[in-house]
Amino acid sequence: MDFTRDWFFALDKELRARGLDSDAQSFDEILENLRARKMYSADEFFSHCAYVILAGGFSQKTAKKIHEKIVSLIKKNGANFDALIEIFNNKNKINAICKIWKNRQTFRDGYYVLESLDDKLKYLQKLPHIGKITANHLARNLGEDVVKYDIWIQRLGCVFANKNLPVDNGKLSSEIKDVCDAMFAHLKRETGLPRGYIDVVLWKSCQQKLISMDDYLHKPPVM
Numbered sequence: 001m002d003f004t005r006d007w008f009f010a011l012d013k014e015l016r017a018r019g020l021d022s023d024a025q026s027f028d029e030i031l032e033n034l035r036a037r038k039m040y041s042a043d044e045f046f047s048h049c050a051y052v053i054l055a056g057g058f059s060q061k062t063a064k065k066i067h068e069k070i071v072s073l074i075k076k077n078g079a080n081f082d083a084l085i086e087i088f089n090n091k092n093k094i095n096a097i098c099k100i101w102k103n104r105q106t107f108r109d110g111y112y113v114l115e116s117l118d119d120k121l122k123y124l125q126k127l128p129h130i131g132k133i134t135a136n137h138l139a140r141n142l143g144e145d146v147v148k149y150d151i152w153i154q155r156l157g158c159v160f161a162n163k164n165l166p167v168d169n170g171k172l173s174s175e176i177k178d179v180c181d182a183m184f185a186h187l188k189r190e191t192g193l194p195r196g197y198i199d200v201v202l203w204k205s206c207q208q209k210l211i212s213m214d215d216y217l218h219k220p221p222v223m
Contacts, residue, residue: 001159001211003160003183003186003187003190004190005190005191008187008190008191008198008201009191011201011202011205011210011211012027012201014205014210015027015201015204015205015208015210018208020204020208021204022060023060023141023200023204024048024051024052024055024064024067024141025141027197027200027201030140030141030196030197030200031193031194031197033142033143034140034143034145034194034196034197035194037142037143037144038143039112040108040142041108042104042105042107042108042109043075043104045104045107045108045111045142046100046101046104046107046108047067047071048138048141048142049097049100049107049127049130049138050067050070050071050097050100050101051063051064051067051141052130052134052137052138052141053093053096053097053129053130053134054066054067054070054088054093054097055137056134060207066087066088069087069088070084070087070088070097073087074097074101078101079097079098079101079102081094081095081098084097084098092129093129095128095129096127096128096129096130097128097129099128100127100128107127110123111123111124111142117139117144117146120139120144121135121136121139121144121146124138124139132172133148133149133150133172136148136149137150140196140199140200144196145194145195145196146195146196146199147180147181147184147195147196147199148199148200148203149172149176149177149180150169150203151167151169152202152203152206152207153180153199153202153203153206154167154169154172154176154180155167155206155213156180156183156202156206156211156213157176157179157180157181157182157183158176158179159213160179160182160183160186161179161182161183163179165179184198184199
């Protein structure tokens, strides 16, 4: 694992060859949006919010299936809690999704009037059931060049820095963030690609075990 241009593009190529080149969107759509950010409608903004809420704790495949069913039902019948809970039995997440749907125009407009990335991230963190890491995921899917900092990325940052730091999936420490940022700055120089795109390729590569950190890190993460 040498964190070079060739190493990164080999991962990207392998994911594409396996048909694994997607998050909520395809890799190509993610990259295009990061390079020329799209302005989403209120319904599209809601859909992105719903996806990241549902994605927490589930595989991408499962999250996509549930997301498709929920969005389809809401567009036909509105935010009917009783009907939605039959699809996905999580009251907190369904309540949040209903609130975002009912206020989607206000939430969308409030986001797009903001100019600084920091203000946008703070704003997203205040939406129902959107925390700090989820806000970064949502911002990236909306076209902001940000990093998700999930547990895979935190561990990979430690490998890059050759530091065996304690990783806590519930709280991003400043030291962990620093090593991750150094890794992304290096790979951005190597590849010329946006950090947000590098992030999704590395995350997917770790998830699919194209990258294995078992030989590099020995302390289990704090869950």
